[in-house]
Amino acid sequence: EAGVTQSPTHLIKTRGQQATLRCSPISGHTSVYWYQQALGLGLQFLLWYDEGEERNRGNFPPRFSGRQFPNYSSELNVNALELEDSALYLCASSWGLGQETQYFGPGTRLLVL
Amino acid sequence: AQSVAQPEDQVNVAEGNPLTVKCTYSVSGNPYLFWYVQYPNRGLQFLLKYITGDNLVKGSYGFEAEFNKSQTSFHLKKPSALVSDSALYFCAVRDGESGAGSYQLTFGKGTKLSVIP
Numbered sequence A: 001e002a003g004v005t006q007s008p009t010h011l012i013k014t015r016g017q018q019a020t021l022r023c024s025p026i027s028g029h030t031s032v033y034w035y036q037q038a039l040g041l042g043l044q045f046l047l048w049y050d051e052g053e054e055r056n057r058g059n060f061p062p063r064f065s066g067r068q069f070p071n072y073s074s075e076l077n078v079n080a081l082e083l084e085d086s087a088l089y090l091c092a093s094s095w096g097l098g099q100e101t102q103y104f105g106p107g108t109r110l111l112v113l
Numbered sequence B: 001a002q003s004v005a006q007p008e009d010q011v012n013v014a015e016g017n018p019l020t021v022k023c024t025y026s027v028s029g030n031p032y033l034f035w036y037v038q039y040p041n042r043g044l045q046f047l048l049k050y051i052t053g054d055n056l057v058k059g060s061y062g063f064e065a066e067f068n069k070s071q072t073s074f075h076l077k078k079p080s081a082l083v084s085d086s087a088l089y090f091c092a093v094r095d096g097e098s099g100a101g102s103y104q105l106t107f108g109k110g111t112k113l114s115v116i117p
Helices: none
Strands: A005-007 A010-013 A019-024 A031-038 A042-050 A053-057 A064-068 A074-078 A087-094 A108-112 B003-005 B010-014 B019-021 B024-026 B031-038 B044-050 B056-058 B064-068 B073-078 B087-095 B111-116
Touching: A005 A087, A010 A019, A019 A087, A019 A108, A031 A074, A042 A064, A042 A074, A053 A064, A074 A087, B003 B087, B010 B019, B019 B111, B024 B073, B024 B087, B031 B064, B031 B073, B044 B056, B044 B064, B073 B087
Parallel strands: A010 A108, B010 B111
Antiparallel strands: A005 A019, A019 A074, A031 A042, A031 A087, A042 A053, A064 A074, A087 A108, B003 B024, B019 B073, B031 B044, B031 B087, B056 B064, B064 B073, B087 B111
């Protein structure tokens, strides 16, 4: 069974640009979660999608947004990039609303110059 | 609000010795507790979880964890450490009795485990 996949593996952008990160969940999983792992800040929850709807978002500004497609894959968009957005962005998926175990992808490392 | 504390930034243990990585939590309802491991430049791998039932939970790669409700702890243990266990370990919690707004996990800061040959 294929795991969670993310693309690209690395992304280099400059301040003010937009970044788009993609995630494909494990087959059959309907929930997708996004987390940011920045140096010194640990893992912080960004967004949660289930059945195409945004269910919850963490304490991040509106320039962090995303969506979930009918095939349950997901996209994270970060607008007006700032230097402090440099981090590893991790996507996780689970079976559905309230299902407890989240399985993580390898992440996308975003570097903002 | 839910929170997790991993009081040790780093744990060093000799190969073959038992290891313990500590975790304490705070939630308003029943805790769902998890341990994940992260190798350098990789995502998180699920090790084990406690939802309900036996307080001693067994997981992948010989790891186990003990849920202690009175001490609000969920320490990760392994009887005999391997050099290949060296990695970053994260404890996570979510409130099992909250509504839809709380399904995301709250993670501790992580503990770096170094197993010395």
